[in-house]
Amino acid sequence: MSIKDRKERDKLDRRKLIIESATKLFLEQGYEKTSIRNIADDIEYSPATIYLYFKEKDEIFYVIHEQGFDLLNKEFIHHNQIKDPFERLAELGKIYLNFALTNPDYYDLMFIMRAPLSEIKCHSKWEAGDNSFQYLLNTVTECLDRKLIVAGDPLIVSMSIWSYVHGLISLFIRERLQSVNIEGEQNPNLLAQSLEYFLKTLKV
Template sequence: MAIKERKERERQDMRNLIIDSATQLFLKQGYDKTSIRTIAEDIEYSPATIYLYFKDKDEIFYVIHENAFAILDKQFRKHDSIENPFDRLIAVCKTYVKFAMDNPDYYDLMFIMRAPLSQIKSVEKWDAGECAFEYVLDTIAACLEANLIKPVDKYVLAISVWSFGHGLVSLYVRERLSVMEMPDDVMLTMMESSVNFFLENLRV
């Protein structure tokens, strides 16, 4: 392996180490109580080392967001082959629910944890997050064009659909549904049935 390639791999390995540590610390003690110093202590490097890879804590949080939304968007796009846009919308919403159930830590960081989004606001385009939302928006637009759902503004519909899904899975992620004492497979079926119920009420 060439020296340049080895150095690049080592650099990426260090970035991943920092990101993995920060992810766990954010989840364990929250955004505000996590600092560059605590991340450095966790991976047993100096804070100065971390600043070689990230300018601040907010940038690390942004990268975690990007990675998580990229995974979600990739899963959404597996449904490209579904020709009927309403069926595709159902599949996308169920994928959203399954993603949250399979990745509760990621979901917490993406949608629930209190943290400033100054890094996201400062970039010209938030690629991964916007792509995931635009996929839902485009699918809803296709449903409207095919007269499959009620004629409501596509943005209103997109926000309504996403908010319903978020509320549903947030109850699961924050263990507010644990009182129902359902195994995860039964819980998933119940949540998917809730998605069906909500979306069927959008039909014309």
């Protein structure tokens, strides 16, 4: 049975090869500019071969999408030992902001791009995303229990905080902050300052 085993391994290897090439090209030039033919050229196979391993282009980018969430969740776990829930909330915000600014293409794919996930998403595998949101929800709930932030429904509050940071980031990534131009101030700094202001308003 070892031949069949090897064949299966080989198949997975080639799948991995495609993903790695796709990830590399994606991070270099973004989703739209990464074509199936680009990937095929890179791994020195024909474009048609790729369709033996993935049903469509979107399916490739769904695994990159998942990689992004794994990366983000990894960063979240790290700084989760902070005892004070409000401080932890602030840290979550900083981590999220930092992740977006250092991985803008991942962020775009994860949160901004028109979802190519229509079917797959419903197909139960939206876990990683839910996971990230749980982190936020837990900390927010704790903050609310201890009356550290303005009272409200935990889900609404969590959604509010997420929306706020996402709004900052997505306006920045998609270059809509031209109107907001404080002289000599870098935009990323503005984002951090805004987050601070928001946390101040949240505090009870």
